[in-house]
Amino acid sequence: MSIEARYYGDTAKQYDAKRQTTRTHRDENTAFDTLLAKAGSHAELRTVLDLPCGTGRWIARLQKANLDYCGVDISADMLRQAAKIQPELPSGSLRLVEASWLDFLPSHAKAFDLVVSTRFINWWNENEGAKLVHWLCDAARFFAILHVRVDETIAQRAL
Numbered sequence: 001m002s003i004e005a006r007y008y009g010d011t012a013k014q015y016d017a018k019r020q021t022t023r024t025h026r027d028e029n030t031a032f033d034t035l036l037a038k039a040g041s042h043a044e045l046r047t048v049l050d051l052p053c054g055t056g057r058w059i060a061r062l063q064k065a066n067l068d069y070c071g072v073d074i075s076a077d078m079l080r081q082a083a084k085i086q087p088e089l090p091s092g093s094l095r096l097v098e099a100s101w102l103d104f105l106p107s108h109a110k111a112f113d114l115v116v117s118t119r120f121i122n123w124w125n126e127n128e129g130a131k132l133v134h135w136l137c138d139a140a141r142f143f144a145i146l147h148v149r150v151d152e153t154i155a156q157r158a159l
Helices: 003-007 010-019 023-042 059-064 076-085 101-107 126-139 152-158
Strands: 047-050 068-073 094-098 112-117 140-146
Touching (some): 023 112, 023 140, 047 059, 068 076, 101 126, 112 126
Parallel strands (some): 047 112
C-alpha cells in the first residue's frame, strides 16, 4: 500500500477510529504513559517532538504533562485531523509542522527535552532506520521514546 493510500484523504479521517479499539493500541498507550511518567520524574521536561505525529494521538497526554508540543508529519491531511481533534491547547503550546524527517531533524539537534516516535522506524530499511534513530536521539536533550517492532526471526538472526 502506498504512503498516499495510508495517510492521506479519507484514510486520515478514519485513522483513529480504526486503531483505537485494538489491543495493540491500548498496550501502546499503557507503555507510553509509563515511560512518560518515568521520564518526567527524572528531568524537568518542557518541550516534546512527536515524529510522525499523525492525527495527534499523544497530544492530550503530553498536554497533561504541561509540555510544549511540536508534531511533525509529512501528511497535511493527518495534521489537519490533529488540529481538529485537539483544539483546547493553550496558544503557543502546539505547533504542527508539515515536513519529512529528513528535512526536519538535521536542523534540530538537542532542540527538544523529549522525542517520541511510534510505529515509524520499521518503515525504513536498516540503513535509513539507523539514520532515523540517530537523528531522533540527536534531537532529544534528555529522553527519546522510540517504538520499534521487533520481528523474532530477525532478532534471533542478529543474536
